[in-house]
Amino acid sequence: MARIGIVGSEGRMGHALAAAIRDGGHEVAGGVDRGHGDVAELAAKSDALVDFSAPAALQATLDAAIAAGIPVLVGTTGLEPENHEAIDRAAAGIAVLQTGNTSLGVTMLAHLVREAASRLGDDWDIEVVEMHHRMKVDAPSGTALLLGEAAAEGRGIELAAHSERGRDGITGSRADGAIGFASLRGGTVAGEHTVYFAGPEERLALTHLAENRAIFARGAVKGLGWLIGKPAGRYTMPQVLGL
Structure with a gap:
């Protein structure tokens, strides 16, 4: 059982993720959303982070994951080149799975x-x-x-x-x-x-x-289960399925 922290916990995907984490036999370590909660404190008590929030929040998530030495799954869309550069830098020290869709x-x-x-x-x-x-x-x-x-x-x-x-x-x-x-x-x-x-x-x-956002949440939980324990690097969903 892994303790998973949710960044963007109060959105529709955040609620779907919480349900999928519990259904998958894991524990929700907590959540932060739009200035409510400290992502660094969340990372410190988590085995992994999942971020479905907004591009502007991504750097804080990556910094917190790096400081805690835990992996992070980034499902946020609308990323710009500078966001991908930040992910590349983070992947030098931790495992990062970034995807435009976790289904x-x-x-x-x-x-x-x-x-x-x-x-x-x-x-x-x-x-x-x-x-x-x-x-x-x-x-x-x-x-x-x-x-x-x-x-x-x-x-x-x-x-x-x-x-x-x-x-x-x-x-x-x-x-x-x-x-x-x-x-x-x-x-x-x-x-x-x-x-x-x-x-x-x-x-x-x-x-x-x-048909339902639950499919993205279930895929994210499967991806997180695969990601935990992986060495530092940037990973993708096809690797989760062995493609």
Whole structure:
């Protein structure tokens, strides 16, 4: 049984994580959220931290985990390059698992997308379409970007140089080799993602539908169980599944 501290404990994911931690036979060491609670004190009494809060809170989480010498799972989305640089620095001293989506199904979907992209020719266009609840603040979703990265890896290209987003007006024809993104927002959708491979006169669609946030919490707990005891380094969800 591990004692797991939750950063972002009062949000919807925070509550789902608390339930999943207990269901998984572990103990909730405590939580902090939006200035309430001290993350350093939380880390000192935890075997691991899980952070689903906001990019602005990430550095404090990493600093606390480093000081306590414990691993941390980062599920926060909307990360900027400087956040990833901070994770790289932290991973020199502790085990860090960072992912745009902790769902085991999405992890497998990314694997399938990478495989499809590597085997289908460049004449197959790739589009990533996602839909989330009306309260989500970042777009494309972290999962959509994760899937786009998987497609880019399969093609052997850099996503940043081949990404098309926010089409509007007279945009001209689609760029060869582009990976397109479309984001939909509305209602209470927990998360829907489809990667389309559109070839000459045929299409392949790979889809994941999230019915409840509990799937992300369960995946995070599985990831934490795998992460505890690992040496310092930066880890990913595919490693948790042995992919």
